[in-house]
Amino acid sequence: MTAMQRTTENAARETPLSESSTEPWRVGILFSRAGITSVTESEHFFGTVLAIEEINARGGVLGRPLVPVALDPKGDLAEYRRMAHQMLSREDVNVIFGCSTSSSRKAVLPEIERKNGLLWYCSLYEGFEYSPNIIYTGAVPNQNSLQLAAYLLKNCGKRIYLIGSDYIYPRESNRIMRDIVEQHGGEIVDEIYLPFNVSSAEIELAVREINKAQPEALFSTVIGSPSREFYRVLHDLRIDQKPLPVASLTLGETELKLIGPQFCKGHIVSATYFSSLPSEENQRFVASYRQRFGKDATVSAWGQAAYGQVCLFAKALERAASMDTQKLVEAVLEERYDAPEGAISVEPENHHLWLQPKIGVACEDGNFDVVWQAKEAVKPDPYLTTYEFSEFWLE
The missing domain is CATH 3.40.50.2300 (Response regulator)
Known part of the structure; x- marks a missing residue:
């Protein structure tokens, strides 16, 4: 059994989270490591695990470790929905890092909203959606x-x-x-x-x-x-x-x-x-990723996006000192994180990232x-209110 698997196995045996100062922060991980999208979702999983392990190695958040509850829906939309329900209803999890395709996101959204959880969704997608219970950290059109x-x-x-x-x-x-x-x-x-x-x-x-x-x-x-x-x-x-x-x-x-x-x-x-990308932060990330998952491991946007959103979440959690959805959302709107891809922050109007x-x-x-x-980060416009090329035309 690998260290990553032991982390996941142990997570399921942890006692339920309370808001006391001694209990760990429980978070859900819901990515498919089998099925048609297993390659990209496995990278989502690896990036999430790496960020959690690095945060815990630094002492966790407010002195409390992040403990993952990781489930694998194997590409089955019904399993995404069932496992999201399980995490929110029986695993004492309020925050879930998960889903890759739009179909899987839409499958879990009713459960997330019904239980007032918070889904962190790191895949690029087609836009035209907003939920107060999702932080969308992937690119939109x-x-x-x-x-x-x-x-x-x-x-x-x-x-x-x-x-x-x-x-x-x-x-x-x-x-x-x-x-x-x-x-x-x-x-x-x-x-x-x-x-x-x-x-x-x-x-x-x-x-x-x-x-x-x-x-x-x-x-x-x-x-x-x-x-x-x-x-x-x-x-x-x-x-x-x-x-x-x-x-x-x-x-x-x-x-x-x-x-x-x-x-x-x-x-x-x-x-x-x-x-x-030649930035110092990206070179550090690539080295850390390969040290954790093997010197020949490839590093891509799928793992990086998952890594960055966990780091941004940790900053928001430190500010909020609570897993309460509203408090976390209010906190993350005040945060900025220098990710391997560049500085990221959440746009208050629509909960998507400037990228x-x-x-x-x-x-x-x-x-x-x-x-x-681009010369600078672009404000997310998930409803694509303009097709104007002027600010994007490639010289």
């Missing part, structure tokens, strides 16, 4: 899609093809991308969706349809294991053709490694974090070359 569309139209061409997995996030992200591209003189050539259990033959058929359409760029919101096969098939079926740049909001360093960097060279990602968008191009060594980044 005005912090990634706008910048990606600008980059594609300026550097790749105006004929763009959309492909995604068949669920909420890809369909909404593609709707937004279509609106942005068409409003700025581009053309969406076609739009197709793949089921979660898509076969190799179906992926090959989709790639052949894309090749026939001859787009100048491809925006992919295919997620999980199908996305890895998609990149390889696309490479193989275009081996004698001009490379087709694939743009994504979700491709990270770990998936580059699993796919094979040679299959992804030149593809484009819009994100708020890449492990190649600094970046554009990375995949390299054959498995890293990303950061070719552009």
Whole structure:
């Protein structure tokens, strides 16, 4: 059994949390380490664990350790809902770090709101949501899609093809991308969706349809294991053709490694974090992550976002001195944290983070070359009230 597993096993045996000065702070962790999103959600899990262990090594929060209650829903939406209920009703947990897909977030939201818990959600997502019981710490479309569309139209061409997995996030992200591209003189050539259990033959058929359409760029919101096969098939079926740049909001360093960097060279990602960032805080984080999970461990936005939100939570908890949802929310609105990706803070209007968008191009060594980044953090606009390019246009 690993040290991480022992931490999780021991957490379940701790006595219930009280607001006394001697009891530990109990927190929930709800990420899938099996299923279609196991790679990215495992990184969420690792980033969360690393932050908790570092905080506890420094003496915890107000002298009290964070004790995790970790459950694995294995990608099953009914299990997300059931386990969220279990944590909030029987495990004396009020704060949950969890969920990756929009489907899983929406599955647990009724439980979170009914029990007045607080969900910390670190995945980028399609926006158009607000709950007083969620702190949204991932990017929304005005912090990634706008910048990606600008980059594609300026550097790749105006004929763009959309492909995604068949669920909420890809369909909404593609709707937004279509609106942005068409409003700025581009053309969406076609739009197709793949089921979660898509076969190799179906992926090959989709790639052949894309090749026939001859787009100048491809925006992919295919997620999980199908996305890895998609990149390889696309490479193989275009081996004698001009490379087709694939743009994504979700491709990270770990998936580059699993796919094979040679299959992804030149593809484009819009994100708020890449492990190649030169800042002192990021170099410290990368070193700490690899010391904890192995010298060959890849570090990506998925683990970093989870790590950063726990650190931000700890600052809010120290200020609030309470796990009460309202007190924690009031406290976090006053906080700022210098995360590996840059300074982050919560926008009071909508509980989303101010984040600094970046554009990375995949390299054959498995890293990303950061070719552009915003001059400062961008205010989150989850309802995308403007498609204005002026402040984002890439020079």
